[in-house]
Amino acid sequence: MASSLILHKRITTTVAKAKALRKYVEPMLTKSKEDTTHSRRMVFAALQDKESIKELFGNISSKIATRPGGYTRILKLSDTRLGDNAEMCIIEPG
Template sequence: MRHGKKFNHLGRTASHRKAMLSNMASSLILHKRVSTTVAKAKALRKYVEPLLTKSKSDTTHSRRTVFAYLQNKESVKELFDEVSVKIANRPGGYTRILKTGYRLGDNAEMCVIELVDYNEDMLSTTGTAAAGAKKTRRRGGKKKAEGTAAETNAPEATETPAAESNDSNGETKDA
């Protein structure tokens, strides 16, 4: 029975799993996006998010702790110099998993795991969605404004013919 055993073993020995997650985390930090299976992505998210949180405090101890997990000097440098600056204000949820379909060979469910603050397409999409929502509200306000403008224009339109008198020749005179 598997009572209380929460993490996915991914069909590997402990040392293989540790090495694989370390390599995937380094690749994710360096390239900001990794294409993999959903099971590996979920395991990677649990592995890398505490490291990203630890990178927010740039101390020697936190650098050494992160290096113990990643074993890659370049990815540690990238993490503390660039990534931690971008995620400084984010309270958590540094990664996003986007499902992409099924692999052709074994029908495994594939996905892309990426760092949230580095996807410009998603950032611009959320910005336009928020702007779209505002436009919808404004449009409703414009209809009301147009309705009130039409009401204010209506008396002016009735006053104009009353102010002008028609001559028998069809010409208008100002009264």
Template sequence: MRHNKKFNHLGRTAPHRNAMLANMAISLIMHKRITTTLAKAKALKKYVEPLITRSKDDTTNSRRVVFRYLQNKYAITELFKEVAAKVGDRPGGYTRIIKLGVRKGDAAEIAFIELVDFDENMAKTPKAEAKKTRRSRKAAPKAEAPVTEATPVEEAPKAETAEEAKAE
């Protein structure tokens, strides 16, 4: 019986799955966004979020615990310095999964997973305008500015040949 065994095995053995998730987590930390299948993105989210939570507390023990999972000192440095500084006040939900559609070859659902605080496009969105309460209300016609005619500017006569232009 497989009671209480809910996580996705992703069609891999346990060591292969752990190595793949560690490599994907390193890529996510270094590049802040990666494109993968939806199933792998969901598995990666469960794998990497506890590591990001652990990185908020920059102690030797926390670094050793995270290093047990990632085995990449450059990713650990990036995680504890840059990522932890940005997510320090966030209580969770450090990653976002956005579906992109299906892959043409095998119709696998493709998504990208990104670190939430590092997406410049989402951070710069302007606030939405206030909604109108009534749909039937027509917008009042805007008063048009009076049209004024511009006075023509007199132009100097153009030189006919290049020699006349040099003489001026």
């Protein structure tokens, strides 16, 4: 899910999953601000996807370089999921 968020820039999911994903992705975004071999290897150990690593260290890290924190945004949607009435939201980095 973290790789999908980085590659697609925006995913629609439930609020609970988005909050859990935020806790997982924000430390990776912090590590991407410093482009060293060690930080790339640490993030690769968590993501296991070369394309998302390239995207994270290339485009996304330049957008969040000056921010002190709060790299993801959760936007709640007004509709709920049809099957179990779960609240839906959009999560996006930056």
